Amino acid sequence: MRLATREAFTGFRKSPLLSVLGIVTIAFSLFAFGLFALVALNIRNALQAVEERVEIRAFVADGTSPEAIATAMGDIGSFPEVQQVTYVSPDDALVRAKEEMREFSDVFESGFLPGSMDIRLRPGFRDPATVKAVADRAGTYQFVDDVRYGQEWVEKLYRLRTLATFAGLALGAAFALVAVIIIGATIRTAVLARSREIAIMRLVGATDGFVRMPFLIDGFVKGVLGGLLALGMTWFAAQTITRHMIQTEFFDARVAALGVIAGALIGLLGSLFSVGRHLKEV
Amino acid sequence: MIRFQGVGKEYPRTGIALSHITFHLRKGEFAFLTGPSGSGKSTILKLAYMEEKPSHGDVRVSGLSGRGASRREVAKLRRKLGIVFQDFRLLEDRNAEANVAFALEVTDTPKAAIQPRVHRALAQVGLASKATSFPRELSGGEQQRVAIARALVNDPFVLIADEPTGNLDDRATRGIFQLLRDINSTGTAVLMATHDLDLVRRADYRVIELNHGRIVYDSAEPPPTEAAGGAP
Ligand SMILES: Nc1ncnc2c1ncn2[C@@H]1O[C@H](COP(=O)(O)OP(=O)(O)OP(=O)(O)O)[C@@H](O)[C@H]1O
Ligand SMILES: [Mg+2]
Numbered sequence: 001m002r003l004a005t006r007e008a009f010t011g012f013r014k015s016p017l018l019s020v021l022g023i024v025t026i027a028f029s030l031f032a033f034g035l036f037a038l039v040a041l042n043i044r045n046a047l048q049a050v051e052e053r054v055e056i057r058a059f060v061a062d063g064t065s066p067e068a069i070a071t072a073m074g075d076i077g078s079f080p081e082v083q084q085v086t087y088v089s090p091d092d093a094l095v096r097a098k099e100e101m102r103e104f105s106d107v108f109e110s111g112f113l114p115g116s117m118d119i120r121l122r123p124g125f126r127d128p129a130t131v132k133a134v135a136d137r138a139g140t141y142q143f144v145d146d147v148r149y150g151q152e153w154v155e156k157l158y159r160l161r162t163l164a165t166f167a168g169l170a171l172g173a174a175f176a177l178v179a180v181i182i183i184g185a186t187i188r189t190a191v192l193a194r195s196r197e198i199a200i201m202r203l204v205g206a207t208d209g210f211v212r213m214p215f216l217i218d219g220f221v222k223g224v225l226g227g228l229l230a231l232g233m234t235w236f237a238a239q240t241i242t243r244h245m246i247q248t249e250f251f252d253a254r255v256a257a258l259g260v261i262a263g264a265l266i267g268l269l270g271s272l273f274s275v276g277r278h279l280k281e282v
Numbered sequence: 283m284i285r286f287q288g289v290g291k292e293y294p295r296t297g298i299a300l301s302h303i304t305f306h307l308r309k310g311e312f313a314f315l316t317g318p319s320g321s322g323k324s325t326i327l328k329l330a331y332m333e334e335k336p337s338h339g340d341v342r343v344s345g346l347s348g349r350g351a352s353r354r355e356v357a358k359l360r361r362k363l364g365i366v367f368q369d370f371r372l373l374e375d376r377n378a379e380a381n382v383a384f385a386l387e388v389t390d391t392p393k394a395a396i397q398p399r400v401h402r403a404l405a406q407v408g409l410a411s412k413a414t415s416f417p418r419e420l421s422g423g424e425q426q427r428v429a430i431a432r433a434l435v436n437d438p439f440v441l442i443a444d445e446p447t448g449n450l451d452d453r454a455t456r457g458i459f460q461l462l463r464d465i466n467s468t469g470t471a472v473l474m475a476t477h478d479l480d481l482v483r484r485a486d487y488r489v490i491e492l493n494h495g496r497i498v499y500d501s502a503e504p505p506p507t508e509a510a511g512g513a514p
Contacts, residue, residue, distance in 0.1 A: 196371075196373070197373060199371070200371055200373065200384070201384075201388045202357070202360075202438070203331075203360065203365055203371070203388065204360060204361070204365075204384070204385035204388060204432065205358065205359070205360035205361035205363075205385075205388070205389050206357060206388035206389065206438070207353075207354055207358075208353055208354070208357070210388055210390070221497040273430050
């Protein structure tokens, strides 16, 4: 271990340029990933805010008795998916419509709006399938004329989010692969530069694990440094966007640590591949 | 010790390098491997230190089978072997004692034990005074002595030497050979490939002669030609 650590740092000493290149490529791959994750995070936050407003409106026929409405609301309120049911009377609906669309308030002056039961769902039950299921159940009441829940809109929202997640994962994996290959190539150069030494090590009875160790430490350290650099760059990018465009939220400490760990893993994987390949050849 | 039993070796592109190799190197024995270039001397040594696996038959070294040995077992075995080559294989950026210490460092020897053992090995090869010299500051014979010290530092039971004097002049050759004899006299077996017949004649050691990948003469065995290819 002593020797391994020392050997690992001779890599830095003997080829500083290559080492820096390795670190920077890890940093850039993770930075690209980080930027995407940052966008995804902020989209997600935005979606969550929008999602909270997902609401089902069951319009009640004119002249329905208050008792019938109260019973239905009790029923609906006891669905496990439902957070809250509120009754909006025709008068309230008019007031609300006027508030929501101030500039058209005169249009509603003499108009009539139906009363409705407004259903809000619990977090975690706001996906299109659940929304539709609850809406369908609300529609089974005789006195419910129509149920609206912005169905297309909800579905689009979800598709966007799914797309964002998959694109993020695919891009992230691609970038990580590129980083593994690049760091593998830099470690491979280090391995080749020391192939003579490795041959002698094996001749005098060093195990593969021992031969591998300095390169793994090398890759690990480079990975961690690359991860930290990427974190710094991503943070800087987030600050810049916040200053010049819109308020963006940064990763929490756990996700940030995960990024550095990912860097370390990339470094380790890269060196494992190149040393493994070399050991297979000799 | 080292036992070859019906060993054949085929390389992927060049074909058959060895066939029907059977011999047994006993404890403390000194044996020469001779034969023309390409006859398979180095291949036999590679099989002995398990750099190559036999294609047929088996090689057993200190109880380990060359057919089934894992890389880890091979690494452990090599700690009990001393291996030297024609080209010394020293690390140019380390001085003599660091080169010898290298063999102990990579096998996880406790730090405190390294220094005394390195000095003992260097003294054994007569290089105590050049411990801090770098390979480029040493003659060929001295470099080979460092390599031998590195091979000895783990107290091997056998020294495997592939043309150890191949790059040396007469004087240095005699010096290295004498060193190998001294090492052998302390109980370490020696298996040495050479095509220096002068050297072979100078001592009364066992000679195994190869030609085209077969043993054509072994001074420790009755002549094989009559017995093996004899009348029905
Ligand atoms: N790694 C290898 N791959 C393929 N063929 C090989 C390899 N090593 C040796 N050979 C072949 O095996 C045969 C024996 O080679 P080997 O090196 O054992 O001979 P040698 O007796 O040591 O010769 P020399 O006296 O020149 O060192 C040769 O024909 C050679 O071409
Ligand atoms: Mg040879």
